[in-house]
Amino acid sequence: MTFVEGPVRVRVPATSANLGPGFDALGLALGLHDEVVGRVTSEGLEVDVRGEGAGAGPQVARDETHLVVRSMRAAFAALGESPPGLAIECDNAIPHSRGLGSSSAAICAGVLLARGLVDGGDELLPDAAVLALANELEGHPDNVAPCLLGGLTVAWIDDGVAHAVRREPDPSVAPIALIPPFTASTELARGLLPTSVPHADAAFAAGRSALLVAALTGSPGALFAATEDRLHQAYRAPAMAESAALVAALRGEGLPAVISGAGPTVLILTADGSPSDERLRSHTPEGWQVLAPGIDTSGAVTER
Incomplete structure (x- = not known):
């Protein structure tokens, strides 16, 4: 060689x-x-x-x-x-x-x-x-x-x-990352997941994940519904309470927010938002970085 x-x-x-x-x-x-x-x-x-x-x-x-x-x-x-x-x-x-x-x-x-x-x-x-x-x-x-x-x-x-x-991805989709000043352990977050979930939650996740692919590749108007999760975020919330609370607050404002990976960064998948969005700025904790990486x-x- x-x-x-x-x-x-x-x-x-x-x-x-x-x-x-x-x-x-x-x-x-x-x-x-x-x-x-x-x-x-x-x-x-x-x-x-x-x-x-x-x-x-x-x-x-x-x-x-x-x-x-x-x-x-x-x-x-x-x-x-x-x-x-x-x-x-x-x-x-x-x-x-x-x-x-x-x-x-x-x-x-x-x-x-x-x-x-x-x-x-x-x-x-x-x-x-x-x-x-x-x-x-x-x-x-x-x-x-x-x-x-x-x-x-x-x-x-x-x-x-x-x-x-x-x-x-649809060119109008513009992710926004809210990055906290603290870290999280992927192993800890994964360890909080249950070994099984209700059939209804599994069916819900299958439908929403399919919708998410459609939303990200051509139907961005469906991003809010498509990002709703019942499989992992609620179970992991105790390991990142501040991030979980931020996701809930942003979704309460109609923004399609999720936990990025195993956290603690929060990602907003939006086609019409920006880092200057008042709904975003009013809920972002002090010390968190707001980044629009594309x-x-x-x-x-x-x-x-």
């Missing part, structure tokens, strides 16, 4: 999963990105981090435990050989542990960067294999799929292997 001289650059978008009723299936790529640059060296490992995870507060690792590095090692193993040394630069803009897919972005960036550093890597590890490997590393396909493909994705697992289809339609991009 031959490694390219590099550098190779990978740009990956933030994502929002679930989107209300589409639990573990629907995901949307957002116009907020991390960039990772890598090159093969003669020996050792160098990791440089800028932005999220580099300043005040919890900092990301700079060794083999770094999630990008771990994902690269897994991809190199799938490709058949690991290089003698690596130098990696991470420029992070996606907030960590906020429900915006920062872990999925790191995993996708690592897998794609490893593939990009191998001559003929696209043939050795095709796109379907990238999605499958990223899902193995992440555990759920609803974040890695939109990160890789962009736009709106519907993901599922068949015989243990992740698959996804992509749909083009939708990323390109997905992950690799450049040599």
